Amino acid sequence: MIAKPAIPDVLREPGPGIGKPLSRVDGPLKVTGQARYAAEFNVPGLVHGYIVSSTITKGRITRIDTAAALRRPGVLHVFTHENRPHVAWFDRKWKDEDAPSGSPFRPLYDDRIVHAMQPVALVVAETFEAAREGARLVQVEYEAEPHETDLAARRHEAFTPGKEKGGFEPPPKPRGDPDRALAEAAVKVDVEYVQPTEHHNPMEMHGSTVVYNDDGTLTVHDKTQGAPNSHSWVCSVFGLSKSAVRVISPFVGGAFGSGLRPQHQLFMAVMAALQLKRSVRVELSRPQMFTFGHRPPTIQRVALGAAPDGTLQAMIHEAVQESSQFENYVEIVVNWSGQQYRCDNVRLDYKLARLDVFTPLDMRAPGAATGVPAIEMAMDELAHALRMDPVELRLRNYTDRDPNQDKPFSSKELRACFAQGAERFGWSRRNPQPRSMREGRQLIGWGVASGVWDAMQGQADARATLGIDGHLVVASATADIGTGTYTVMSQIAAGTLGLPIGNVTFKLGDSALPMAPIEGGSWTVSSVGSAVLAACERVRGRLYKLAAKMEGAPLGKAKPADMVLTDGHVALAADPARRVPIAEVMRSGGVLAIEEEARSVPYYVKRAQHTLATHSAVFAEVRVDEDLGTVQVSRIVSAVAAGRIINPKTAGSQVMGGVVMGIGMALEEETFMDHGLGRYMNHDLAEYHVPVNADIGSIDVIFVDEHDEVVNPLGAKGVGEIGIVGVPAAIANAVFHATGVRVRELPITLDKVLAGLSRRSAA
Amino acid sequence: MPGTVRFVLGDRVVEVSDPDPTTTVLQWLRAQGRTGTKEGCAEGDCGACTVVLGSVDDGRISYRAVNACILFLPMLDGRQLLTVEDLREPRGPLHPVQQALVDHHGSQCGFCTPGFVMSLFAEFHREEGLKDEEGIQDALAGNLCRCTGYRPILDAARRVGAASRADRFAVEEPRMLALLEGLRRDTGLALTGPDGRRWFAPRCLAELQALLDAHPDATLLAGATDVGLWVTKQHRRPDPVVWLGDVAELRRIAQEPDRIVLGAGVSYAAALPVLASRWPAFGALVRRLGSAQIRNSGTIGGNIANASPIGDGMPALIALGARLILNRAGLRRTIPIEDYFLGYRRTALLPGEFLEAVEVPSVPGGTFATYKVSKRRDQDISAVAAGFSVTLEEGVVTEARLAFGGMAEIPKRAAGAEAALVGRPWTLETVAAAMEALGTDFAPLNDMRASAAYRILVARNLLMRFHLESTGQAELLEAADA
């Protein structure tokens, strides 16, 4: 039973455990190899599927010959579009929680090929090796059609999307007359930035193990950021009743967005299990991890005009971004610029271009990690043109109201981020002149940028069950993709009920548990944490009532309002020495367990009156080798304002991980497309570079105090995305400061830097 | 008679009869339900599959971290295999490296964690392991983590480095030595997999020669860091395979007065101290070749024989005037290393012939340096690699050997640039002329690693840098800085 939301509209003090740097509760399982991931559940009779990928990018399958594969010993069945079982027909049946508008991709649906390496068959065999060998033997003939995968070639045919996806806001209407203001501005920059395709590449590849139970129901172990999302999608696509499927996902080896939508392997494994009535595992290979969604390439124009004192007079930010032919993937790219700075003449524009690729997919800080670097690099160019300190320029145009929506921020301590970050970094010692610092043949540069991300919240449920043994089990169907959900939720629960953390078990990643939204966008602490808090508060309320009614009145005439929970006891707030063990309270009340379920819903009214966001100021130091063009990031300081920090250890490492992904964005990450073939070229970890430990210098994360009563009862905003946002621009700006070379096309690789340096010395 | 691979898994002897010879250790472990060891790429790039091999070395057990995803099961024969499940005593406390990772929050999603645990464990058992920042970075270069940002893991490594090296594996060493002694073979292992593919692991040179005489088309296998990918990535099925890893003679290192002779089967990890003490720049380069796991498995012979245009060892070896000893049925010939490379992946090796050793002249001759330039500092293929050596007499260049990788379809000397140096004073003007000549010596390719223009430019800059360094005008550029 889910009771009506009864969350008082105030920020609450959830108890003593909050804010402590607790070590992860799941750490020991992970260091001993006991944590099991989706592809690691073995059951007797398990068979293996291997996906065959198309060799063309666009066209039709004309013939598919599976005879040779079927002759391979061990091969049981080959699924193709010609023999696949019946699946749903309506587009809406294929939509998942994160689907944009359009027609979701349907594996093995018909003979159409719409993107490179599209799955065209599934070979199922007794062993993985036999399946892989069988996949090699499937012969497919195609009729290819011309494709287009180059964003630059389609940018002029781009269109303005509508509200195609939950969470997306189209850019606000233009303000003032930006073109004229730009033309008349004393100082201006008008430049174009290009960002490449990136792939999430979590360390765990996507896999699903579908256990076919004796009664014909399915237990699905899936790599997902939302077990309920996979669950309802599977039921809807295959026309199964909710009770016929259970999706479990207790551990996820990273995702960064790749698990927000159900991926090919889930469809394939479920299809094969239903048809063959066997348990089936399908795992993607690392190259296949490049076949289902990515951070889309983007071309952006940013034009800024300012008065000589730095006051912004004109801002134009236009972005063209890739989407597929079948869905309108959208993300907020340009709106941040209008939100971050005060300016009277603003035009923000966002367009999509259709290309023959798979639909892009949210990747850590989707949109912000694309749009914010552009505006933040442009602000640096403007500061240079103005001969003004880049921090000063940002403060000059600082705003305490969101100009896009003309609303106050629920809280915004960005000024403090700049101040504390600059102090820690030693920014005041910076010589503004590019190329002013060197050591031997290394040029050294310092750069700064700010970051911003929405503080979102969704509706979530949680259940708390306190046993008379003092053990508390809290459950919600949310996920822990490495973000520390287990730990943080345990901490909130333990804090609320005054229990040692060791007495709390948090259960997640199971579609049978109380509902929670997909884990993404840094909203899990906010959404699920609020539900955990609410459920535990109800348990607490019941304990107080029982304590008040206890025989012999050990707490006198105390009312619930006079009580506190500490150390496993109900105590008098005024005199904590007078206390009764929880077990005794429950025994005298005649209960063995107290179970409460609660739903938390966002403070819709208060939230609607505000803009809610996390902010950061990032400072970077780079060293650039003059002869080789190589860039090393020697130092980063990231000062973050994200409301209340529940656990500085998990939050700090979330930000640190984001910073390092930002270093990757700035210097390394790029999926190359061979436009002739329409196919990604570097689909492995040898050539798709993610940072290694030697790429990382010193990283300092500062959490700035921030008090927020609007965001949620915890006052916490979430930190999963903000870490990455300001980093690419801070590094790009530092590279300019080191070298005098402006690289406007990410990533900043050695050849771009050296080409710039040699152009510079030739000039 | 069936062939049986025998090894110690944790602390128990395991026998596997006639497995598929190119099943990887990772596949085998996971099929056994031992899923602690993870797969992140199946090609040696990510380290999620890192396991530790123990083998007897001078009466002690030495441990080394390797990638299970490109290690074939029969390569375990006679060794101890440790995986993440083995470190904690049943119901006992965590191993110190595990505890350090927990305390420092070195694990988020946890998928990379078993690999880091095993890399740290191997270092824990090396006395000099994890003692300084460089050592820590080198030890962990082959382990990718997408979540933590590495800092917490590096902190854990520092703690392990400072801790005492006692653990139960040290206590149980005598028993393990006895177990491994019991697995020793006197003659080679021969296996036939279920589909008839064969595996031979000779124990000595004579056995190897005889085998290759009988199977001149066999695929030679050393550390499998190249061949492993033929199987996992290109799905090839080599037959028969002759594995060189147990041929004692190929693992010898001889330091003679005027030369160093490295057996072809010497791993880069084993060669590193020898090379580094004679040529520090070579040492710095080897530290950036692959990762600790790759250097523990990968051999010098494999690096040369693989004949990749971007093999990192070649420019240095060419610059140093190394020579190869080739052996065919006991008949030996010696050739300059640059003559080995005939064209793209074509070599002078004859059927039935194998590379036995590399000899590198070690008399102090000219000035030598070697460089590696890659997009990513570690775990990356070179965009350009270079090895330079010049000999001067009274300020005039008498001999120049300038070799490059990544600039042509084979590792190659820059004939024009060398000619521009010889007979001229070792000055910036002379070097400028040689830099110019590089433009006609090479016509490199544009690819994802770098543009052609970049390659030419950087080749020139490296030569200039070499000149500046050799004349004391620039601080020494460590290969590691590139």
Ligand SMILES: Cc1cc2nc3c(=O)[nH]c(=O)nc-3n(C[C@H](O)[C@H](O)[C@H](O)COP(=O)(O)OP(=O)(O)OC[C@H]3O[C@@H](n4cnc5c(N)ncnc54)[C@H](O)[C@@H]3O)c2cc1C
């Ligand atoms: C992740 C990763 C990173 C890497 N990084 C680098 C790098 O930075 N720089 C670099 O140069 N290389 C790198 N390599 C390539 C590889 O590690 C090296 O080339 C290594 O030295 C190969 O040695 P091996 O013993 O593993 O060879 P194997 O894979 O066993 O064999 C390679 C080839 O050599 C032949 N061969 C082996 N021994 C002999 C012999 N004695 N006689 C005749 N033929 C023989 C084999 O038949 C095969 O053709 C990397 C590989 C991986 C997987």
Ligand code: FES
């Ligand atoms: S699985 Fe990535 S290195 Fe082995």
Ligand code: FES
């Ligand atoms: S903890 Fe997720 S990859 Fe390292």
